[in-house]
Amino acid sequence: MLKFYFNLSPNPMKVALFLEEAGIAYEPKPIDTRKGEQFAPDYLAINPNGKVPAIVDGDVKVFDSNAILLYLGEKTGQFLPADTPADRGELLSWMMFVASGMSPFSGQAVHFRHFAPEVVPYAQNRYFYEAERHYGILDQRLKDHRYLVGEAYTIADMAMWGWARLVPYVMGEGAWAKFPNVKRLVEEINARPAAIRAESLKQKHLFKAELDEDARRIMYPQNERLRIKA
Template sequence: MLKFYFNGSPNPTKVALFLEEAGLPFEPAPIDTRKGDQFAPEFLKINPNGKVPVIVDGETIVFDSNAILLYLAEKTGKFLPATPSSRGELLSWLMLAATGLGPFCGQAVHFKHFAPEKVLYAHKRYQYEAHRHFSVLNDRLADRPYIVGDVYTIVDMDVWGWARMIPFVLGDDAWSKYPHLKRLFDEIDARPAAARAKTLKDRHPFKPEMDDEARSHMFKHLAA
């Protein structure tokens, strides 16, 4: 059975969505990053980068949420475009999420909520880029139901993982700027698989507090 290393953050949650949508059985393996589980030697053996998510599928190890989504989609033949000619679109938008949306949203969250000192330039830079990426996606959805045309794919799952965080990233009123993205988000979020993916973390004992211990594990650069 596939083993899924995860926590409740956006990247593992979008992989959980695929697993639930595809009906793939998996063994959950919680990694509590606020307790430093990501630095355990046995975990670093499967992902030297010390990040979640990771899947172990027999002898195959895949880390990075975008790589996992693509691997699982190609293995199962599910949630891919209907025509081979759409593969370029799928890869392009998947990489936009992988290299743009996720990293900029992550940094926007850090400088908005967790940086020990306020750095105005960094805050404005990442807020702007997070907004820009969500705007590109919103415009893309103005004339199509899903990001790669008429079919629900792994790209939509990928974007859903971060779109869930829009109020936390950009503020409580931010959704009003992205009506087309909100329509897609609401559709996916209402799916039973999404409900199961979001509550997976609740079935495992994760540390809730962002205290000094958690910060020492999550922001090791502060002690470097």
Template sequence: MIKFYYNTAPNPAKVALFLEEAGLPYEVLPVDTRKGEQHAPAFTALNPNAKVPAIEDDGVVVFDSNAILLYLAEKTGQFLPANRPQDRANMLSWLMFVASGIGPFSGQAVHFKHFAPQPQEYGVNRFDFEAWRHWTILNEHLATHHFMLGDDYTLVDMAVWGWARAAPFVLGADAWDKLPHVKRLLDEINARPAAQRAEALKTKFTFKAEMDDDARKAMFPQNDRLKA
């Protein structure tokens, strides 16, 4: 059985969705990042980057949410495009677009808007701009494609879904006014039973809610350099 190291952030949500869509048996092992559990030696032995999610699949360890999606898709043969060079190229291109663009810029926008220790005008401006730029590219793509790779629902849609759920928190209250095609995809995936089961995971575990000094130290250890 797959061991799934999970919390409620966007990246683990993608993996939860794939596991549910594929009908794979898995055991959830919660990792509370505000308590610093991602830094425990038992977890960093699996993921040296100390980030959630990770999976163990009969001794095979995979970390990074997009790598996990690709691993599971190739393992099961599900939610992949046709096995033709251009289709696979499109899949890899858009999956890496999410991995290297949507996720990092959205995450940094959230950090500087909501969690930075003091107002950081330059950081907010840079990452809000780049987050919007990447989401706008996705929105324009989805204006002419039903799903990210065309007519078929794939792992790339799951990768987008994980972050799209958080778009208003990332971008602001007007996110869906400006990204109607992303919202259409989000609503369509949300209606799927697997997505509803994936969302329900967050009600089964209790994670620390307070962003107190201990949580900030666990999640943002770079802040200690400011005190040196």
């Protein structure tokens, strides 16, 4: 049975959505990153980057959420667009856009809004601006298309959903007003039974909630380096 190493952050959740959509039987393997479980040798042998998610599918190991979506989509033949060069190009483009732009800028915007040990106006402005720009591109795309790749619900939409469902957390409570087309698609995906099952993982598996000193030291080791230099 496929093993799914996860926590409840945006990137693992997009993989959980695919697994539920595709009806793939899987063994959930919680990784509590606030306890440092991502650095256990057995897990690093699967994902040397020490992040989540990862999967083990028989003899196959895959890490990085978008790589997992591509692997599972191609293996099962599910939630892929039409098999044409044009649609394949669009799928890869939007998958990489999410992986290299939307996701990391969302993550940095969240970090500097909610978790940075000090207020850094330049960083907040930089990452908020870039997050807003990336969501604006998505919104423009979805203005004229039901889904990111034409009229088909694909892994590109699942990849977007991981972070997009948290737009108010990324950019503030009023942010949805700027991205009505992204909101429309997120609400459509949220209503799908598979998304409801994916979200229910938070009731089935408990993770450390407190961001105490131990968790901060594990999650943000660069702060310790700053402390030593000071």
